[in-house]
Amino acid sequence: MTEITASSDTLHIVNKAPDHPRFGTFLRALSDTDSVVLIEDAVLACTDPSLRLPKSCVALTADIDARGLQDLQPAPHMISYGDLVRLTEQHEQIISW
Amino acid sequence: MSKAIAYTIVITGAPWASQAPQTALMFAREALLAGHRIDRVFLYGDGVHLASALSTPPSDETHWPRAWSEFLEQQNIPAAACIASALRRGVIDETEQARYELAASNLRAPFEIAGLGEWVEGNLKSDRTLYFHGSH
Amino acid sequence: MNTLIVVDQPPYGSWAGREALDMVFSLAAFDQPSALLFVGPGVNWLRSNQAPSGINQKSVEKNLSAAPMFGVEAILADRSACERFGLTEATLVAGVTLTDSVPDTLDGYRHVAFAG
Numbered sequence: 539m540t541e542i543t544a545s546s547d548t549l550h551i552v553n554k555a556p557d558h559p560r561f562g563t564f565l566r567a568l569s570d571t572d573s574v575v576l577i578e579d580a581v582l583a584c585t586d587p588s589l590r591l592p593k594s595c596v597a598l599t600a601d602i603d604a605r606g607l608q609d610l611q612p613a614p615h616m617i618s619y620g621d622l623v624r625l626t627e628q629h630e631q632i633i634s635w
Numbered sequence: 636m637s638k639a640i641a642y643t644i645v646i647t648g649a650p651w652a653s654q655a656p657q658t659a660l661m662f663a664r665e666a667l668l669a670g671h672r673i674d675r676v677f678l679y680g681d682g683v684h685l686a687s688a689l690s691t692p693p694s695d696e697t698h699w700p701r702a703w704s705e706f707l708e709q710q711n712i713p714a715a716a717c718i719a720s721a722l723r724r725g726v727i728d729e730t731e732q733a734r735y736e737l738a739a740s741n742l743r744a745p746f747e748i749a750g751l752g753e754w755v756e757g758n759l760k761s762d763r764t765l766y767f768h769g770s771h
Numbered sequence: 772m773n774t775l776i777v778v779d780q781p782p783y784g785s786w787a788g789r790e791a792l793d794m795v796f797s798l799a800a801f802d803q804p805s806a807l808l809f810v811g812p813g814v815n816w817l818r819s820n821q822a823p824s825g826i827n828q829k830s831v832e833k834n835l836s837a838a839p840m841f842g843v844e845a846i847l848a849d850r851s852a853c854e855r856f857g858l859t860e861a862t863l864v865a866g867v868t869l870t871d872s873v874p875d876t877l878d879g880y881r882h883v884a885f886a887g
Contacts, residue, residue: 548877551765553654558770559779559811563811566873566874569878578653578654579770601654619665620665620668620669626642626765627640632763633883679790680787680790719793750797751793751794751797752801754797755797755803764884766885768887
């Protein structure tokens with residue numbers, strides 16, 4: 539396994555539905571190079587292309603599946619809980635929204 | 636092998652009002668599987684409801700407080716509920732029951748009642764402090 | 772290890788802001804550099820002349836005014852949110868620093884956290 543180098547960019551973990559005011563605050567706080575993980579209700583954002591999430595944005599598979607969003611087109615990039623752990627290894631600054 | 640990381644996990648969302656305890660538990664299990672350490676779990680705000688010994692969901696539903704207790708005991712991870720959050724919301728240990736002359740106590744083992752100093756210490760000691768919030 | 776605690780909920784309707792204040796006071800009590808950032812409806816914490824006796828709550832304005840004394844290093848607020856809620860120099864409590872860029876403010880802190 540390769541050595542993990544911590545990124546100086548922020549990892550945003552978002553659990554609020556897209557209509558929640560904090561989701562808007564999160565969008566405004568986002569920098570180009572940041573990483574984003576959508577979990578829980580936030581995976582509903584994958585149904586709305588007008589939200590303009592970064593290309594690198596990923597969503598938790600279990601939450602996507604739970605809400606019947608498996609077949610979305612375009613398909614969101616999906617990750618496991620283990621992948622989420624790896625993302626937290628790689629980022630020293632993490633904000634849970 | 637990548638470097639092992641130590642986490643403090645803070646849960647602020649209540650069971651049955653949010654997914655926070657469930658997501659946090661899945662994360663914690665995977666973190667240990669990846670060879671990392673969890674220094675402590677701290678319950679804050681509505682998250683303290685996870686430490687109630689009186690939660691009684693229907694038997695065909697996951698019992699989040701019990702699942703968390705079992706995990707913490709198996710892995711020997713210290714866990715505390717914030718004293719101010721817990722007392723306001725009626726999550727009480729025997730010491731606080733005696734201090735305030737209350738009718739009962741209901742803190743689920745192995746959770747303890749502690750001040751926010753535990754959280755501050757976690758921030759300082761752990762490589763990462765990770766929050767699991769409610770959905771409201 | 773500087774920490775920014777963010778408040779995005781208005782006062783009195785919920786306890787989240789008070790619990791955010793407890794977090795920042797605890798950091799200060801343990802000599803950890805800390806600051807508060809008010810965004811969105813959370814900026815309503817910063818309005819002067821709060822008189823909550825009619826709803827039987829303690830004034831959060833009074834709570835907040837103790838922050839510098841406890842060692843909280845800064846009280847920051849999103850300028851655009853203040854404008855949205857009609858907060859002007861005249862109606863803001865003393866000691867608030869307005870920020871034009873929430874992302875830049877967040878970047879300045881190692882830890883950024885909400886109370887809930």
